[in-house]
Amino acid sequence: MAAVLGLIIGVVVGIFIRPDIPIVLQPYLPIMVVAALDALLGAARSFFERSFSDRVFVISFISNVLTATLLVLLGNQLGVGSQLQTAVIVVLGIRIFSNVSSIRRFIFQS
Amino acid sequence: MIFNQEPHDLLSTMHKQHAHDKENDRMETGSFPVVRRRRRDGGGSDGSARTRFVTGLLITLLCAMLGFGYAIQLNNPTSSYEAMSEDELTRLISETSTQVQNLEQRKSELTSQLNALKAAADKQQEAARIAKENEETSGLLSGRLPARGQGVVISISQGQKTPVDAATLFQLIEELRNAGVEVMALNSVRVVTSTYVVDIKGGLQADGVALKPPYTVKAIGDPQNLQNAVNIAGGVGSRLKVKFGSNVRVSTPDTVIINEIRAPRTYTYAKTVE
Numbered sequence: 239m240a241a242v243l244g245l246i247i248g249v250v251v252g253i254f255i256r257p258d259i260p261i262v263l264q265p266y267l268p269i270m271v272v273a274a275l276d277a278l279l280g281a282a283r284s285f286f287e288r289s290f291s292d293r294v295f296v297i298s299f300i301s302n303v304l305t306a307t308l309l310v311l312l313g314n315q316l317g318v319g320s321q322l323q324t325a326v327i328v329v330l331g332i333r334i335f336s337n338v339s340s341i342r343r344f345i346f347q348s
Numbered sequence: 349m350i351f352n353q354e355p356h357d358l359l360s361t362m363h364k365q366h367a368h369d370k371e372n373d374r375m376e377t378g379s380f381p382v383v384r385r386r387r388r389d390g391g392g393s394d395g396s397a398r399t400r401f402v403t404g405l406l407i408t409l410l411c412a413m414l415g416f417g418y419a420i421q422l423n424n425p426t427s428s429y430e431a432m433s434e435d436e437l438t439r440l441i442s443e444t445s446t447q448v449q450n451l452e453q454r455k456s457e458l459t460s461q462l463n464a465l466k467a468a469a470d471k472q473q474e475a476a477r478i479a480k481e482n483e484e485t486s487g488l489l490s491g492r493l494p495a496r497g498q499g500v501v502i503s504i505s506q507g508q509k510t511p512v513d514a515a516t517l518f519q520l521i522e523e524l525r526n527a528g529v530e531v532m533a534l535n536s537v538r539v540v541t542s543t544y545v546v547d548i549k550g551g552l553q554a555d556g557v558a559l560k561p562p563y564t565v566k567a568i569g570d571p572q573n574l575q576n577a578v579n580i581a582g583g584v585g586s587r588l589k590v591k592f593g594s595n596v597r598v599s600t601p602d603t604v605i606i607n608e609i610r611a612p613r614t615y616t617y618a619k620t621v622e
Contacts, residue, residue, distance in 0.1 A: 244411030252419025
């Protein structure tokens, strides 16, 4: 409930305010969004598995975003930024798919 | 000492140790060695109402940040070069320069084509101009076109003593030709290269047209030269005055207009040399 509410508030604020994000942050924002999405879907899955924990969700959210960003940052510093970005996106995409599939399994079983 | 006292004990201890190691080294457990999580003794997740509220707020905040980032990324114009990586920019530059080269090549092709067309048009225009010039020149020469310009008008009255004869009139024409006349007309006859003057009964005839006195010769050319050619001492003018007793008057109007034309002659035998 809180998550859905937060999502709606965030999208509305983002659409109406339209801030200028700093250029330093610009390449990392899509990665951050995808990582957060992965965390959110993982939370949804655990919610359906009846093992949802607020604390775990918060920590996994933050650590997901931070890890993805730091990984891409590291890649940029090593000169393999775009490849590493692709790798992160691929891994997160796979996780998102597996999360979604297990959520679907829960929904259609009940 | 130990060896002496407990040889059996040592052997069994080693044996036990070996069995223990074997148990620990077993690999078919199906999982990595699990480090047991220390049990929390407070029972964290189902804590006080305040903790639950704070975590709920945190979740809301995080999800709001996610939605915020998503919305920003949606609105973000992706074509800003600042956010592009180095090799993307390199590719973009090389693509653009290739395109520029192609366009330059196309431009030079079109320019040369345009120049060629311009040159052709110029040549054609030049040819048309020359043709027009030739047409005018030959038209004036053959008497096909009327002419106007500076010149003299010579009027010769019928001689008091004897009628003016053809030879003298033709001499006048020749003198005028020598003086550089360009277009000439005798009474109503345009004088061309083939013009002749003959005596007939009761007057003169030029190119089959009877001439009646007074004779008027209109000539276009340098007025001074033409005037001199007629009025020179011992020339045609004095001969007309003295021998025939006719009145010769030379006037030099600003513009002499010769409207007399003649149909172009058709050549039967003569052909141009290619």
